[in-house]
Every structure is written in structure tokens, then in C-alpha cells.
Amino acid sequence: MVEHNAKSIEGKRTIAASASKSVKTTRYSLWNFWICATALKVLLFPGYYSTDFDVHRNWLAITNKLPMGKWYLEATSQWTLDYPPFFAYFEWFLSQFVPKAVAEDGCLDIVEVGNFGFPTIIFQRTTVILSEVVLYVALQVFINTSDISEKSANFVMASSIVLSPGLLIVDHIHFQYNGFLFGILISSIVAAKNRRYLLCATFFSVALCFKHIFLYLAPAYFVFLLRAYVLDFSSFKFKSYKDLISIVQWPNLFKLAAVVIGIFSVAFLPFISTWPQLLQRLFPFSRGLTHAYWAPNFWAVYSFADKVLTVLVLKLPYLRKILSIVLTSMPKTAADIRFEIDSNNSGTRGLVQDVFFVVLPQITPKLTFLLTLFYQILAVIPVLFDPSFKRFVGSLTLCGYLSFLFGWHVHEKAIMLVIIPFSFLVPFDRRLLTPFTLLASAGYVSLFPLLYESQDFLLKFLYTFIWCILYFYAMGQTSKVNRSGIRRVFFFDRLAICYYLLLVPMVLAVQSLDVLKHKYVALEKYEFLGLMIYSMYCSIGVLSSWIGLSWLYNFDEPMWN
Amino acid sequence: MVAKKKLSSKNSGKKPSGNTPVIVQASSPVEATKKVEPVEAFFASPLYDFVTPFRPVGNQWCAKYVIVIFALIIRCAVGLGGYSGLSTPPMYGDFEAQRHWMEITQHLPIRFWYWYDLQYWGLDYPPLTAYHSYVLGKLGAFFRREWFDLETSRGYESLDLKSYMRFTVILSESLLYIPAVIYFTKWVGKHRSQSPIGQYIAAAAILFQPALILVDHGHFQYNCIMLGMTVYALNNFLDGFYAMGAICFVLSLCFKQMSLYYSPIIFAYLLSKSIYSPGFNLPRLFAISVATVLAFIGCLGPIYIFGGYKNLAQMSYRIFPFARGIFEDKVANFWCVSNIFIKYKNLFTPQDLQLYSLLATVVGCLPSFVITFLYPKKHLLPYALAACSMSFFLFSFQVHEKTILLPLLPITLLYTSRDWNVLSLVCWINNVALFTLWPLLRKDGLALQYGVLFVLSNWLIGNFSFVTPRFLPKFLTPGPSISHIDDDYRRDILLPKSIIWRIVIVGSYLGMGLIHFLDYYVPPSLKYPDLWTIANCSLGFSCFMIFWIWNNYKLFEMRNKTLHDL
Secondary structure (H helix, E strand, C coil), X not given: CCHHHHCCCCXXXXXXXXXXXXXXXXXXXXXXXXXXXXXXXXXXXXXCCCHHHHHHHHHHHHHHHCCHHHCCCCCXXXXXXXXXXXXXXHHHHHHCCCCHHHHHHHHCCCCXXXXXXXXXXXXXXXXXXXXXXXXXXXHHHHHHHCCHHHHHHHHHHHHHHHCCHHHHHHHHHHHCCHXXXXXXXXXXXXXXXXXXXXXXXXXXXHHHHHCHHHHHHHHHHHHHHHHHHHECXXXXXXXXXXXXHHHECHHHHHHHHHHHHHHHHHHHHHXXXXXXXXXXXXXXXXXXXXXXXXXXXXXXXXXXXXXXXXXXXXXXXXXXXXXXXXXXXXXXXXHHHHHHHHHCCCCCCCCCCCCCCCCCCCCCHHHHHHHHHHHHHHHHHHHHHCCCHHHHHHHHHXXXXXXXHHCCCECHHHHHHHHHHHXXXXXXXXXXXXXXXXXXXXXXXXXXXXXXXXXXXXXXXXXXXXXXHHHHHHHHHHCCCCHHHHHCCHHHHHHHHHHHHHHHHHHHHHHHHHHHCCCCHHHHHHHHHHHHHHHHHHHHHHHHHHHHHHHHHHHCCHHHC | CCCCCCCCCCCCCCCXXXXXCCEEEECCCCXXXXXXXXXXXXXCCHHHHHHHHHCCHHHHHHHHHHHHHHHHHHHHHHHCCCCCCCCXXXXXXXXXXXXXXXXXXXXXXXXXXXXXXXXXXXXXXXXXXXXXXXXXXXXXXXXXXXXXXXXXXXXXXXXXXXXXXXXXXXXXXXXXXXXXXHHHHHHXXXXXXXXXXXXXXXXXXXXXXXXXXXXXXXXXXXXXXXXXHHHHHHHHHHHXXXXXHHHHHXXXXXHCHHXXXXXXXXXXXXXXXXXXXXXXXXXXXXXXXXXXXXXXHHHHHHHHHXXXXXXXXXXXXXXXXXXXXXXXXXXXXXXXXXXXXXXXXXXXXXXXXXXXXXXXXXXXXXXXXXXXXXXXXXXXXXXXXXXXXXXXXXXXXXXXXXXXXXXXXXXXXXXXXXCHHHHHHHHHHHHHHHHHCHHHHHHCCCHHHHHHHHHHHHHHCCCCHHHCCCCCCHHHCCCCCCCCCCCXXXXXXXXXXXXXXXXXXXXXXXXXXXXXXXXXXXXXXXXXXXXXXXXXXXXXXXXXXXXXXXXXXXXXXXXXXXXXXX
């Protein structure tokens, strides 16, 4: 058929095609994505970078110039080393490759404020791109080891992570090494999927020694490894309490303990002499509840509610009376309230300071900690009963959520800790897509204020926009449709679509507010308004996606079969 | 960049999608299994790979937007780099020129536009540029007055201004050039029964042409408007709307006089269509003439009304700077390169040179003119425009290195072709043109962007697919992501089949590499400080010359063929 067209084909191509096997396979390789993404990332070199760039440069200098004992003591610059030791080793490793021209540029000087030029930028940005290869390798292994029936869905998911606007914004513009660090975390998730539990524990411990924010995910790992690797209920019959000993697989327990303790001692033993200092650097509780820009979490809503109530209470005396019955800590008279406001002038504008609530009760670190822990325990209990990979990733995602929603001094960047585990969950069921779309769109958009310069606006906006469109659509086509899908509440799906479509006008409106503030001086007073809109609107998305996932996680039976 | 996604594994079967895609049967009589393979110009290239998920009919609608948005993202990213004249007082560069025009057009009445302080970036483009500057200047001044204050804003530099200016280029391009190119590729694809996917790949290949991105979004100019209007004119000719096409072309001409390089062909084509082929068509001739005259009146009218004849004369004097030398800086054309041996400036008066260059140009574009007149066929238009504008580039007076964008436009439109030889030469000449822009881009601090876009554009169309490493461990599986391409299939580098061409092209690539190497490591002697730049121009010129000769031959050869053979 269509013989006449055959003439026009390249002879060579025909030969090549006929010579090869007749069965065509799709390789699902991330190779092409890597090259394209790298080209884009190199083009971002001359663009904006945040103070995190100088932070990492300073760490390069500290680890290169000082003996190990002084790494966590050095404080010439305000950007002291506050990541765990593996990251310090990593910086030391990188600093061995600093070329002479870059060192002369000021890359390795321990100074108060870094004084460097383009060579340093090229060097450090290149290290980010190269170290990110870990992420690609981990995900490629994940694709290759997955079952043929789920390959396409897993490929979509994997490519959504490597092309994630979050990594682009945070790593390649703002400047951090999240791609590399999440690469290690993902390696451990992949190992868990392949039932290589020891490997899973190894990777997770390593990740933990690179960046301690992963501690938030530790409950899920702990329970999962305990249940899946250490405990064995298959032949358990209760006759006496001695039988409890036999459910523990002692060899496994010892192997696991050896691995974990080994890794931690490699990381922390060399620093044992500066131990208190190290701990203080890693866990600085002196910071406030919320960051300067409220990350879109529960406390953002709480702070916003406090602001609104303060205004309302001042205007409406009746409300004040009613509220003061419920909230006993609240100041009783209008004069008191005004005094409180004046003495604790506003929590959002300063850099890092304590947040003070006028009407609502104050929040202490202990409270946030207990709240997080409580919900995390709820999230890991199902893993105790059913240590499947699906459950594990679900609890991991929820642990991420809880640390983000209720944690103390949460950065907006921490949203990646939720989005990435969630990505692994989406291929299992189409219904998970609704909470995922809410989370990913709100989460990525909430990163926009990190790049406040006008030159990045179009870039971040277009990239996030096209990522959302492509991947929400692609995931919808590839994720499994379980029969219980009929029970989907369509109303919520539509609402979610409305939500993330409305993000576009929201972003544009805030941007025009920003552009017009030079024109209308009056608008300058409302500079924080843009940030508040961002954080409010995004917290609605993140909170509702958490509720959606929690519902499916705890109460949807067919999904977990 | 990167358009990707396994949109649906389920329905992306091997069945042809859309309107009759080209299907071919790999003839291997031994095998019982029949292999059906779509013939795509860029089969197995990364672009093909990325666009594959959009093959199912249900997904086709978004391919266009995905390609456009990724093209825009790359443009934004290039825009982060430097621009012409960044922090180089007192004259700065093209960026300041454009900003200055936005400043003077909004503060001065029209009658002063072409007279005001000509020493400092006096307006020297036709009125449409001025109107365009006026509108964008007003808009910018709405946001920040100080960007465009008369006199005091000279040399104004700030990040916000840069972002705004970059944004205006992106806006202009996405309104004019990009839709025009997409329409063109779709038209050609449709009339040649190319699969929709093939059309999108061609569009993407054209939109990722590095030279235009670097000059417009890096160096800073608005060539995309002139080129976009020209493509619109072309689209109208394809659809048979001759008067409309004439108007578009006049608009292009009134934006930058450089599109005069195309005018002989447009003139020949329209004339031939009206009086000769297929016969004398008075209404058409009338419509075209009236449309052209009206478009000119519309563009030039305000200049005349508000400044009288004198203003008009001053405008043309500014636009056609015959007072300047036969070439400026170093450019890969005949005059500059032969100037190494023959010092024209000592031998001839400028008037003589003007005459000679005019003669050379006329002789150069005559073949394409005659063929277009005798065979006014749609598929010949890109070839003819390329040949004609290339002869202008090579032989005319006062040519800038950036002017290569004009011949490059019709050449790049030939990415819609299906002929391996044509594609190879298009790709080659694009690389050569990018290479000749190197001295300019280096001066603007765009070396990084130059390198990245060279690699990216070639890699996307599959020129580097042959180097896809085979030594990497199996779990890394380099190669196409989504498309069904056999494991051991490697796309060839874009090289023509003839061995002579191969030698020429590979030789020129080696030459480029050598010149870059020397440029970087060997400082030129004091006597010839421009040695490597001249080497660059000479190599560029020889390649352009060879291409131009081939182009004319191809034009001749194609005269009796049809669109299907494009």
C-alpha cells in the first residue's frame, strides 16, 4: 500500500528500519529531557540568584580552608554552616574541583560578604546541574525497574519530577542543591518499591545526613522498615509473651541498626567535639513561627485570621464581647488591643522575628511540634497494618504535608517535600490526581515570590503554566482508573480545576500590583498585600489537597486493595 | 525547552492520525511482518520524540501551544543575558537606540522625529518603527516616567527597564512572527499531506532558529516584526490574497527598509501573477497596485502631513545612508572579504562603489528574479526569496552582519521541506550564519547563549543524535524517550548525500572550530588585530557564496516541479 510514497523515503532510513527488529519498544528514557533541561538551565546562569548562593559559596570556602573541627564554629559570615555533616563533606568535595580562575575570583574566601564574579557563578551553577544527575539516575532506574504495565505512568511521573518548576526555581535560579538531595531521597523510595529495605534505609540515612529537613519524613520510614523488614507476623500465634520475641527478625534488625548507626557515625563522629554547637546550628529554635513571607500553611491562615479579627474587633464591640468569652487570652478592651498592636508592631514585615497574635492565642514551638507529631502518628498507623509500597508512599506524603502545614518556621521551599512523594502516589489512582493538582499548582505558584525580580516573571510564569497543563493532562491519561472511580465526587474535581485556573489571574493581578506601585505611590503601602494574597490563596489549595488526600488515605477502601 | 509527555500510551498506536499522513512500507520481502513507518523530515530527532505524545488526534490541539510556550521560555532565558551596549557610555548600543527612539517619538512632534540630535542615535528606520516605538514608549512611560524622559533618560539602565524592553520584543514576536511561521508550516503541510505532527516539528525547528533568537532577544532588535510581516505576506500569497500580501509586505518594508532585499521577488511574483501567469488579470493588477499605494500612503502619510515634503526627504536620507561606507565593521560579504586584497576605499570614490555594488546586486538577483517571473509558483517562493536576499547580502552597499537574518528567514522556512539534501543545507547555513554572528555576540557578552543555542538547535533537529553515547550503563538508556524508535536506530547527521558536499560542509565545520580555537587561545598580532574576525568573515562568505550558487541552481531545477517535491 501507498507504494508511490515509498519512492520519497530516504533509502538509508528504509534500510535502517528494516534491518532492526520488527518489535518496537518505547524506552522511556529521560535522556532527551536532561539535555533540553540542561540547556535551559545554562541559559539561566546570568540571571538572578539569592543570598543562598553566597551561603553555599561561603560553605565551599569554610570546608576548603579550615580543618574539620572548625567547620561548625566558623562565623565570619552570617551564613554559617547549618546543614548536617554529609553536606559539609559534599561542599568540601566540590571545593577540591575549584579551578584556579574561580578561586582567584573570590570563590574560596572566608569573608563577611562574598565578593565574586561570573566565574564563581558558572562554577557553582555547574555543580548544581551536575549533582542533579543523581536525580535523573534514580528516576531512570525507577522507570526501568517498574512493571511494563505501569511504565508509561511512571515515566510521566518521573519526567514531571525532573522538569519540576519547583526544582527549576529553587535550584537553578534561587540556588540550592535540592535536585541532588531529592535524588538521594528518591533512591530510597525506589529501593523501598523494589523491596530492598536495607538499601532503602541506607539511602534515607544518607539523605538525612545531607539535609535534616528529611527528619520530618522519618516516622514513615521508621514504621515502614519496622513493619516490613524487622517484624514478621506471618507465623505469629500468641501463646505467651515469649512469642513476641519471635516476631522480631533479629538478623534483619541488627543489619538495619548497623547500617543506620554506621552512616550516622561516619557523619557525626568527627564532629563529636563540637557536638552542642552542631546541634544548635542544625536546630535554631530562635526563629519565628512563620517566615517573612508566610509559607502557604496552616499558620498563614491562622495569622491572617488574627489580622482580620483584630480589625473586626476594633470595629465591632459586640464581636469583641463574644470573642472574649471564647478566647480568654484575648485583650479585653479596645485600648488594650491598640496597645498590643503598637508594642508588637506587626509580624510579617521584619526579617526573622517572633510572630505575635493579638486576638488569637499565641503559638509555641512545642505546640507545633506536638500537633505535627500527633497527625504524623495518625498517618503512619495504617502502615503498621499494611506495609505495602502504596501505603508507605501515602504516609510519607502525609508526613511531608504535616511538617509543612504545622511545622515551626516553615519555608515555602519545603513544599517540595510534599510534592515529590505525592508524585509517586499519583500513578496508582486517578482520584488522587485532584488533590495532587491542587497541591502542585498551589505549591509551585507559592514559590513565585522567591523570584521577585521583574526579569524572571515571564519565565517562571510560562514554565509553571505549561508544566501544569502538560502534566495534569498527561497524568490524567496515564494514571490507573480503579472501578471505584465512579464514586469520585465530580463537584470537587471541577472545583479544583476552577481553583488552579484562577491562579493565573491571581498571579497576573499581583504582578500588576507590583508593576504599578512605582506609578501610584499609594500602592507602596500595600506591598505586603501581594504576598498575603499569594500565601492565602495557595494555603487554601494546600490545605484542601491535604484534606482530600487524608480522606482517600484513611477512608477509601478500594483504593488500597 | 522540551515538549514532552507520554500523553497516552493507549491510543498512540501506529495507526495514522489526522489527514493522510505519509505512510511508507519498508520493503523487506523476507520478513512477513510489514513495517509501517511514518516518513517525517525529522524522524527520530529529539523534536520528533518530544512531539510524539501529541500524535493522537485528541492531543493535537495542544502541540502548537506547547511548542510556542517552550520557544518563548527559551527566549526569556536568553533575555537574561547581556544586550548590545550594556554599560558602555557614551554611545551604548542598539538597546539604547531603541530606547532612545521610544523617548523621542513620544516627546517630540512627528516633524522632528527624523531631525532630532542625529549624532546620538538619530532615527534611521522607516516610520512604522517610529510608530511602534511610540506605542511601546507610551506604554513604558505609563509604568515609569523616568525610563523615557527626554534627554535625561539617555543611557538609562535598570533591571526593570531591561525586563520591559525584553518583554516588548517577546510580545512583538508572539503577535507577529510566531503565528505567521505556524500558519506557513501548517499551510505547506496541509497541501503536501504531511502529518500534523510533521508540521509542528517543522514549526518548532523554525522557531528554534538560533540566529534570530540571539539577535532579537540577546543583542536586542525588533527584526521579528519585519520578518513576521514578510511571512504574513508569503502566507497571503499562498492563499491567493495578493493585495493583502502586498499590504503585509509594504508594512514589513515600512518597518525596516532591509526587507527591500525581498522586494524584487515579491515584485516579480505579483507582476507575473497579474500580467503573465496564467494571463493578464487586470482586476488583480489594479487591486495590488491600489493596495500597495494605499499601504505606503498609510505609513508615510503622517510623516508628510506633519512635516511636508522636506520631512519625507529627510526620512529617506536617513533610511538610505549612502553617505556611509560600503561596509561597516566586518561582515561576511563580498566587499568586506575582497577588501583584504583590494583596498576599495583607496581605489574608488564612494559614488563608484555605490554603482558597482548596485550592478553586482542586480546581476546577482537577476536569475531568481527571472525565474520567479517566468514560473510564479508557490513552492519556489522560499528558494527565490533566499537567493535574492542572499545576493543583496553578498553584494550590496552598507550591509551589517545582522542582515544575514533576511536571507536566513526564507532559508529556514525550507525546514518544511522533505528533501534530505535541502534540510542538510538549511541546517548547515544556519550554523554558518550563527558563526558569522560570533564577533557581534561576543561583544555583547552573549558567548554563553551562543554556545547553548548552537548545541540546542542542532540537537533538537537530530543533528547530534549520532553521538548519543552507547557506552553508558544500560540503566541510563540514553536515546529517545517516548517515540517508538528501535534501540539500535541512530539518526544520521544532517549531511547531503553527495560526497563533495559532505567534504565542503564538514570542512567548513572544522574551519569554524579552528577559528574558534585560535580566537580563544592565540592573540592576533598587533599588525592585524582583527585577524580572526576576518577569518570568520572569509569562511562565512565562502559558505554563503557556495550556498547561494546552489540555491540558484536549485531554483532552476525546481522550476517545473510542484509543492509535493519541496
